[in-house]
Amino acid sequence: MILSMTGFGRSEGTFDGKKITIDLKSLNSKSFDLNIKMPLRYKEKEFEIRKILNDRILRGKVDCYINVETLDDTNDVTINHDLVKAYIAELRKISGDGPDFEYLKMAIRMPEAISSRPDELNDNEWVFLIEVLNEALMKFNNFRETEGEILQEELGRNIRKIESYLAQVEPYEDVRMDGVKERYRKSMNEFDQIDETRFYQEMAYYTEKLDIAEEKVRLTQHLKYYQEVAKNEDFNGKKLGFISQEIGREINTLGSKANHAEIQKLVVMMKDDLEKIKEQTLNVL
Template identity: 50%
Template sequence: MIQSMTGFGKSTLQLATKKITVEVKSLNSKGMDLNVRMPSVYREMELSLRNQISQRLERGKVDFALYIEVTGEETSTKVNAPIVKAYMSQMRDILADADETELMKMAVRMPDALKTERDELDENEWKQILTVINEALANINNFRADEGLSLEKEFQLRIANIRLYMEQALELDPERVQNIKNKLQTAIDELKVTVDENRFEQELIYYLEKLDITEEKVRLTNHLDYFIETLNGNEANGRKLGFITQEMGREINTMGSKSNHAGMQKLVVQMKDELEKIKEQVLNVL
């Protein structure tokens, strides 16, 4: 079963003093294009996290974000008391009659009046966060699988349409051949010359063989079958499906160039339209 590269996954965890939220979203891309946003306290785990995300999601333009919302009374930012007192002392020397409250307001706005203590990574907390990350990755993969089902139905429909138009084109082939014979015979009759019937038949057979689309029909049928077979495979197969559509396009183009029949050419255009719709959606397949 195929998967889409488009997806979204989210998971949350409530700890004693903080709420952890993990969001992962992805779009289509030729390879793995990963962007990670997380608080600095967890930066030392980023490399292993990137490897984990790459293994789980394989391909796509992926945005991973880990957010922390402090819900307790603790804060890592504290007043730098010695610095604030030093500022207030200096300002008293300048403004002897200044109110203490006003001096305090001015002092806490000065450089280094506040200090942020760097939190150390809590291993137990990180293990809990990993469960949330795994849950978010599972959610985005479920989203991708659901999108993949929709894509598969779309591909089945388009492939069936191409088969139908190809069969309808082949039904017109006898009429096309007869039209070609009639045109050649009319052209010779207008020349009012005597023609060797055996030679005429040989030349006609040669000409018709050059315009025969049987080989293209066989190859296109094989490509359609291979596309469905690959679609039902278990491996990530977006690139392979893309290669198969290229081969399908070559056969359809050749059929169009050989058709020499208005009805067949119309059907070839419809086949091309269906193939373009397939190509657009194949870009989203993992």
């Protein structure tokens, strides 16, 4: 079964007055390449989050965005009024008379003048975050499956087109050999004495040299194998890439041996569809 490396998943939930949103996006890549952005409160769990994403996504250029939005009006910042007033009084003693505003600007920079509620991650919030992450991953993988079904249809269509072009080669095979024989016979007729034995030796040589039976058999096998792997094996992108390279080798050899204009046209059309296959295969997980 084919899965696409292109994916998207979003999930959100509310915990303790905070709205947590996770977005996952991916494009094709040869390996697992993760870019993750999260609030500082979750940084201590970054390694665990990376491991979960690596185990579930496997391959691709992945962006993960974790966002936290405070929903209530609770003020987490507290100004220690008594301490600030004491700082101002001490500063006035040292510097003499001056604008209170200037003393205030200095006082609030002093230690413990401003305090905030500790922004630490507790176990309950971590469990909730994992639940949101798992939901985002489920949607992400569902997206990959849907895209994979579309990819499989496109790949199958292009494989079948190559099979069709290959079937159209056969009628031209005998014609092209007859043409070679005729051209060679005309060349021989320019000489006074013709060695019939040598003529048939040359024909045997060209027949063997231009024979494309093996290439046709191998190409047919590679096309069939590509479809089997695409349908029956999971995480098959790299393997399909190797098979498409083998398909390309047989098509190139077929073209170099063709020696016939119509066969060359069919080879060009095969190459065109093969390029589409290679491009689509790059996006297979």
